[in-house]
Amino acid sequence: MHPQLFRYAQGPYGGHEVLLGASFDLLIWFVLAAMAVIIFHAVYKSG
Amino acid sequence: MSDPHTSGKAVPRHDLIDRLYHWVMAAAVFILMGTAFLPKFGIKFEWLTAHWISGIVLGVIVVLHIFRAIIWQNFMAMVPDGKDIVGAWRTLVGAFADTRAPAKPGKYNVAQKFYHLGIAIVILTLMGTGGAMLFKIDTPFWKRNPYVLTDEQWGLIYTVHGFAAMGIVAMIMIHIYFALRPDEWHLTRTMFRGWMTRKEYESHHDTLRWVPDTEK
Numbered sequence: 001m002h003p004q005l006f007r008y009a010q011g012p013y014g015g016h017e018v019l020l021g022a023s024f025d026l027l028i029w030f031v032l033a034a035m036a037v038i039i040f041h042a043v044y045k046s047g
Numbered sequence: 048m049s050d051p052h053t054s055g056k057a058v059p060r061h062d063l064i065d066r067l068y069h070w071v072m073a074a075a076v077f078i079l080m081g082t083a084f085l086p087k088f089g090i091k092f093e094w095l096t097a098h099w100i101s102g103i104v105l106g107v108i109v110v111l112h113i114f115r116a117i118i119w120q121n122f123m124a125m126v127p128d129g130k131d132i133v134g135a136w137r138t139l140v141g142a143f144a145d146t147r148a149p150a151k152p153g154k155y156n157v158a159q160k161f162y163h164l165g166i167a168i169v170i171l172t173l174m175g176t177g178g179a180m181l182f183k184i185d186t187p188f189w190k191r192n193p194y195v196l197t198d199e200q201w202g203l204i205y206t207v208h209g210f211a212a213m214g215i216v217a218m219i220m221i222h223i224y225f226a227l228r229p230d231e232w233h234l235t236r237t238m239f240r241g242w243m244t245r246k247e248y249e250s251h252h253d254t255l256r257w258v259p260d261t262e263k
Contacts, residue, residue, distance in 0.1 A: 006206060011198070019202030022209030024087050027216065034217035038224045045230070 003029070058248040058259050060154070060237040068112050069238055075105040076219065079173075083212055099184060102177045109170060124154045127164070130256070131157040153256030158225075166218055169211050176208035 007020040061069075078101040082094040116122050134150045135157045155163070183193045183201075193201070226235045233247045248254070 018198045019206060021202065021205030022213065024084070024209065024213070026210075027084065027087075027213050030213040030217040031220070034220040037221055041224075045228075 056245045057242040058245055059242045059261055060259070061241050063241060064115070066238055066241060068108055068115075071108055072105060072112075075101045075108070076215065079105065080212070080216060080219070084216070095184065099177075099181060099186065102174070105170070106174045106178065109174065121154075124257070125160055125163050127157060127160045131160060151251065151253040151256075153253055162218070162222065166215070166222075169215050169218060172207060172211040173215065176204045176211070179204050180208065 003025045004023040005026065007023050008017040009020050011018045078097055082098040082101070086092070086094050116125070130150065131152070134152065137150065179196070181189075182195050183191055185191050196204070225231050226238075233243055233251065237243050248259070
């Protein structure tokens with residue numbers, strides 16, 4: 001599964017797609033990245 | 048038991064105004080994150096008013112903080128310098144080979160300085176893009192005027208705001224993790240009461256690089 005990076009909408013009058021913003025499907029990846037940093041540091045410090 | 052303030056055992060670290068700034072900023076950021084992301088998870092409520100008001104509160108206190116840091120505080124205490132870089136390198140190398148203890152930091156360690164730099168970039172980005180977005184909403188103080196920018200320009204602003212907002216979630220998680228670690232608790236405590244013990248000061252800091260105000 002490939003998460004979308006951006007959100008788009010159809011332009012007015014059926015024109016080209018217009019960028020709406022970042023895709024919030026990516027939030028989980030930011031959370032996982034933070035958790036990876038935290039777990040790595042906790043393991044390193046406990047060693 | 049003697050009072051650490053009068054016995055010379057208390058080393059001041061954060062003035063009351065700086066602690067208030069930190070906790071008001073924390074409250075504003077949590078309201079901003081909650082009002083931004085809870086609706087995305089299906090928790091529906093009228094989020095926009097709380098979001099823009101919190102954003103303005105955050106913007107005002109950040110501007111005041113910048114003025115205070117530049118004019119009244121030691122701005123360079125939060126700027127990474129050569130000793131920080133060398134210390135960070137020794138810590139990194141020492142983790143694998145070197146047995147020498149890394150040098151002690153001044154008031155802030157290198158990780159805190161780079162974290163502050165990163166969070167400053169993210170918050171200023173959110174303030175800039177969020178400030179522009181105020182043109183798109185009606186408030187008691189102004190009427191919306193979304194035509195100041197094109198759809199493509201608005202898309203870019205919303206994209207940058209969105210990525211910065213997701214980035215700050217990750218940064219806040221890491222910040223809270225470090226604040227709750229037992230070996231960092233002596234620093235976290237100073238954000239509540241403003242001072243650390245002389246023993247904590249001498250064992251965790253280079254007393255030549257950080258001379259508290261009371262000792263100058």
